[in-house]
């Protein structure tokens with residue numbers, strides 16, 4: 001069966017200006033927030049995505065599916081897989097632009113079932129930018145960097161001001177995060 005995938009990016013874009021202080025290829029990127037469901041190390045049932053800077057506008061992330069992530073018995077829940085891609089794509093945008101951005105739109109193609117115990121190797125890449133809109137996409141390979149593609153995702157992230165988080169989020173937690181991230185140059189604009 002053929003799958004019709006719409007044009008991507010859907011608008012004319014400029015190349016994304018990667019920040020001169022973006023982490024070098026090979027740099028391991030720790031959690032951006034310890035309580036983040038996607039990458040935090042203080043969320044017992046979280047996804048605990050681990051990301052590393054790649055070459056040529058890419059970020060490589062890994063996500064191991066556990067029993068806490070099931071939909072059908074022994075298989076990953078599709079919504080959780082989409083969450084893993086949201087995180088991987090957000091890291092691809094955030095660490096390379098070093099600007100706060102949020103997901104405006106996320107679309108996912110599920111190509112193969114993903115069993116509990118398997119690891120997805122997700123490669124996110126920047127596809128272009130139009131004003132505040134950043135287009136980014138990723139493939140998720142099953143169990144190896146060159147394994148079969150189990151999922152594909154495309155997303156629009158929108159660059160926002162810090163006030164997006166202070167207005168709508170938990171101000172105290174944000175102040176704490178901001179103080180602790182002073183020790184993490186990769187988390188500062």
Ligand SMILES: CCCCCCCCCCCCCCCC(=O)SCCNC(=O)CCNC(=O)[C@H](O)C(C)(C)COP(=O)(O)OP(=O)(O)OC[C@H]1O[C@@H](n2cnc3c(N)ncnc32)[C@H](O)[C@@H]1OP(=O)(O)O
Nearest residue numbers: 086087090091094095098099100102103104105158187189
């Ligand atoms: C600082 C250093 C960092 C260091 C490194 C950190 C690493 C960090 C890793 C993070 C990893 C986390 C990854 C998880 C990321 C989340 O999950 S974020 C949480 C989920 N997302 C949200 O909660 C966003 C909720 N939505 C909103 O707040 C607002 O709708 C938005 C997205 C900010 C846009 O609102 P706005 O700012 O008022 O802008 P608006 O004019 O509506 O839209 C801007 C443009 O985008 C377009 N647009 C917006 N939404 C859409 C859409 N759905 N479809 C198509 N076009 C759209 C608009 O049409 C408009 O286009 P133009 O008119 O400019 O051509």
